[in-house]
Amino acid sequence: MRNMNSNAAIMAAIAKGWKPNRYLSNMSMAFFNNNADYVATKIFPICPVQNSTGFYYEFLKGDLARDNVQRKPAFGKVQPAKRGHTDSTYKCDVDQVITGIDSINALDYTRSGVPASIDPRRSSVRFINDQMLLHLDLTFAEKFFKTGVWQNEFTGVDSTPGSNQMLKFTDANFDPIAFFDARKREIRLEGRRTPNKLCLGYDTFLALKKHPDILERVKYGGSTPNPAIVNEKVIAELLGFDEVTVLMATYNKAEEGQPDDMDFICESDGALMCYVTNSPQIDEPSAGYIFTWDMLGNGSYMATDQFEGEPGTHSEFVEGLMSTDMRKTCDDLACYMSKCV
Template sequence: MPNPAQSDLHVNAPLTNVSIAYIQNASEFIATKVFPQVPVQKQSDMYWKYSKSDWRKTDVKRRAPSTESPGVGWKLDTDSYFAHVYAVHKDVDDQVRANADSNFRVDSDATKFVTNQLLLKRDLDWADTFFKAGVWTTEKTGVASGVGAGEFLQWNDDASDPINDVSQWIVDFRELTGYAPNTMVIGANVLRELKNHPDIIDRIKYTQRGIVTEDLIATLFGVDRIVTAYATKAAGPEINDADDQDAAASYSFIADSKSALLAYSPSSPSLMTPAAGYTFTWNGYTAGNGQGIRIKNFRMEHIASDRVEGEMTYDMKVVAPDMGIFVGTAVA
């Protein structure tokens, strides 16, 4: 990763109080918003998984005098986690610091840059773990025409029926799991099409403002919340000239902007409450930080620099595949 040169920080600018920074808003990242984080003391350990079927059948019988009641119980399985440590650093050279104009806060800027790197990595891993086909027990696929089993008409088509689609999926979800999904993660283009869908506009036209919001869509769909995956990533070669590098780069959303995930996610982790997924964070390493992240600043005398180093620990686990429905190509 290239560092800013001295000439980059000492600028001749008529507007010294104006700067332009492409720093992604941390609120765009969703890795900590969807599934509960589980702070753990050990880097690796095991956790219990309860039998779903044992909790949904009964062995209760009518009891005759002087007889024992039926004995019941539930089966347990185990799985394991391993919270890897991820790290990255940015060095602030003494010469760069000495030559920086006052509007460059080199230490705080380095901290923001390192933090952004960590958040990008975590969201990339979240999408690769949870937001794709082949992960969840149930999958639905949007098609342009000729709807077959497990398919639905894509929601960019005015003839489609997204409210009924999701309503039916929730009924099926309840039948399979005994729970109702409460969270829906949608791509940016899915939200755009839903906001302009005639059925949804018709349903909300008599609301106070008549504007389609995530909260209104969540109410229409029958879920507690909708989370839109807005975080983006860049790909491309590293070029010395910043303008040339930006021009050569390609930009895209981290999570598939045309897909969605319908899931059950409890507000907090619990031994007796199922969840589609958990993120285990090793707070035994990050000094009690439940987010699993820490930033360090220390001297690197041999290169005449101060190092800003960020670390993050986590392991993302699909805990109950039945507790999620992946909706692929929801829009064209």
């Protein structure tokens, strides 16, 4: 019997018009988002909680900021100072995503040694993970990064800005240094903290990146081998923030069966400046928190699991579970800017 897999047989088949159809093992086209582009868990601190619902204390700012020290009367004492508090609630709901695997069809992949990129179990886990991160960013955009969320809000206009308005960042007359310094002063006055983070929609970042005032401040710092570059770090240093984050993750807005409609998850012409803590703190305010509940008790609020389908279906399923509550916790520590470009 002739060996059809010998080099001679393969060369003869190619000469007759046959084309090899083996899949490449070192590349594939998969439009997963870069995990580094997802930002929901990078902006506001994550606060693990033991119960899915509960309360947290809010100490009254007015009592803490008031001078309660009085002159002691002779042979007497002053009245005790009030240090009031209220409470707020959180509620972590459980979200789920499931994808299926046909166990019989999967046998062809496992037995033929196909590249790992198309292995149904591996790609299913990657799909589930990407879906959960995508959902977190969409929730972040809905909870924090849009108009109507924060009390302190500015809207970009083309000329003559009025109350709670600003010139668009694309206007050469817009003064980014003065504008952000003024907003930081307001937040410092009301919230007793200076904003340390600035989150920029993608088009807002591009507008600041090429604004004449910013370019003027960096152009003399470059040379031929090391040209001046405006990036997130440079903008953070110029505007006085610890961190500048560009929100560049994208998603498909179209329903299944409809043509793809790609867009940025967060408003591309928006911006959010805020003060947040790096981790949950007992005696420190923060503009927002992400409360997370470990629903399975395995130490993670984002978990994946695999289970078999009903008998006779020869199917397997991979699921993703997560339980969070993204909560605005202090209006005084944030300012949202819309229509920046």
